[in-house]
Amino acid sequence: MFAHIGKGLRLSRIFSKDGKTLIISLDSTFMGGQVENLWATQSILTSVLKSNPDAIILSKGQVTGLESLIGGRGPSVILRCDFTNAVGGCSKLTRKKLEHVKLVNPREALTLGGEGVAAYLLVGDEDEEARSIRIVSTLVSGCRRFGLPLLVETMAIGERVTQANRLDCLKLAVRMAVEAGADLVAAPYVGDEKSMRAIVEVSGQTPVVAIDDPETPISELSKALSAGCLGLLLRERLASGSVEETVAEARLLVHGC
Numbered sequence: 384m385f386a387h388i389g390k391g392l393r394l395s396r397i398f399s400k401d402g403k404t405l406i407i408s409l410d411s412t413f414m415g416g417q418v419e420n421l422w423a424t425q426s427i428l429t430s431v432l433k434s435n436p437d438a439i440i441l442s443k444g445q446v447t448g449l450e451s452l453i454g455g456r457g458p459s460v461i462l463r464c465d466f467t468n469a470v471g472g473c474s475k476l477t478r479k480k481l482e483h484v485k486l487v488n489p490r491e492a493l494t495l496g497g498e499g500v501a502a503y504l505l506v507g508d509e510d511e512e513a514r515s516i517r518i519v520s521t522l523v524s525g526c527r528r529f530g531l532p533l534l535v536e537t538m539a540i541g542e543r544v545t546q547a548n549r550l551d552c553l554k555l556a557v558r559m560a561v562e563a564g565a566d567l568v569a570a571p572y573v574g575d576e577k578s579m580r581a582i583v584e585v586s587g588q589t590p591v592v593a594i595d596d597p598e599t600p601i602s603e604l605s606k607a608l609s610a611g612c613l614g615l616l617l618r619e620r621l622a623s624g625s626v627e628e629t630v631a632e633a634r635l636l637v638h639g640c
Contacts, residue, residue, distance in 0.1 A: 389530025393498040394566060396459045397438045397532060404592060404614035405637045406534075406569075407431050407621070407630060408440040408501075410463045427626055428452055434630035437614070438499070440534075443487055446495050461534055462487060462497035465518055469505060469540050481511045481541060485518045489525035499532040504563075506556040508541030516559060523564035535565035536594065536616070550578050554585045561589045569616045572596045572607050579610035592616050601632050608637065 398404045409424055409431070424445055429452065431439065438459040441449065446462060453460055464487040483505055492500045502522050505515045519535055526533045537556035544552050553570055560568045570582045572593045583591050592614040593607035604615055614637050620629055634640070 386528060386530035390526070390532055390566070393459070393530065394532040396498055397461070397567070398590075398613070399437050399638060401638060402613060403608075403637050404437040405630075405634050406438045406440060406461070406592060406614065406616040407436045407458075408616060408618040409445065409621075410440055410442040425449060425452065427621065430626040431621075431630050432457060433627050434634050436630060436634065440501050440616075443491075443495065446497070450496070459498040460496060461499040461501045462492040462495060463502075464488070464492060464500045464522060465502045467503050467505065467511075467538075469538060470503070481505070481508045483511050483515050483518065485521065489522060489529045489531050493529050493531060497531065499534055499567075500526060501534040501536060503536050503538055504556055504560050505538050505540055506552050506559065507539050507544035509543070511541065516563060519560065519563045519565070526566075527564070532566040533564070534567045534569060535560040535563070536569040538571070549573070550581065554582055557582055557591065558585045561586055565589060567592065569594050572599060572604060574599070576606040576610045579607045579612060583611035590614075594618070595620050595633075597622075601629070601636060604633075605636055 409428060428449055436458050438461050440461045440463055442463045465485050467483040469481055489500060502519055504519050505511045522533055537553060537560055539549050539552035550573055557568050557570055567590050568586055569592045590613045593612045595615055595617045597619040615633055617633055
């Protein structure tokens with residue numbers, strides 16, 4: 384009965400008072416095995432926390448091992464609820480088939496202390512596209528029941544995705560996420576303000592954050608914010624270099640402090 388109140392309160396913690404958010408994803412080791420820097424999750428999380436991100440994405444196992452660091456008034460914890468071999472180290476391995484599976488339900492996420500859940504939505508592969516939308520739709524129902532915000536990370540991947548139609552595929556993925564009931568959508572930074580604005584426009588009233596492109600200087604991601612994105616999601620950029628400096632620079636870009 385009061386689940387919508389709980390969801391609203393949790394969503395307000397994911398966003399700062401200025402209405403924007405910096406989300407740090409540390410679940411890459413879960414997706415792809417050992418990744419330089421991200422393997423030592425405890426020390427990396429310690430560095431990340433020094434720059435006060437608004438939220439962090441962790442896998443189920445990471446939460447159960449890092450509760451001493453993330454307790455108290457730290458960032459909101461968003462629990463990764465699925466797995467795909469399209470990201471992380473898995474994306475660098477030869478694969479015969481794209482896979483996407485749900486691993487954690489909203490009840491379990493809530494039990495683990497999650498203030499939100501995260502899931503992927505893949506567009507471009509005929510089989511996995513349908514599987515992805517089923518996973519997201521199932522999570523939406525559970526999240527509404529337990530008052531948990533759902534962050535949907537959109538991806539354009541598969542035989543039907545080309546350089547020419549990638550933006551259209553991402554716009555489709557964002558719209559699908561919105562229509563399925565996502566509370567927050569993450570979309571890859573596609574290189575220019577005009578394209579990001581087109582992605583934001585199809586999201587309607589649902590907030591969009593830009594997923595960091597590690598090949599792009601952080602300063603250039605200001606174009607995503609100018610286009611209407613309400614924050615950034617960092618993942619692969621943390622795999623090398625100074626984590627603390629990287630997060631601090633991103634926070635300055637998003638919040639101005």
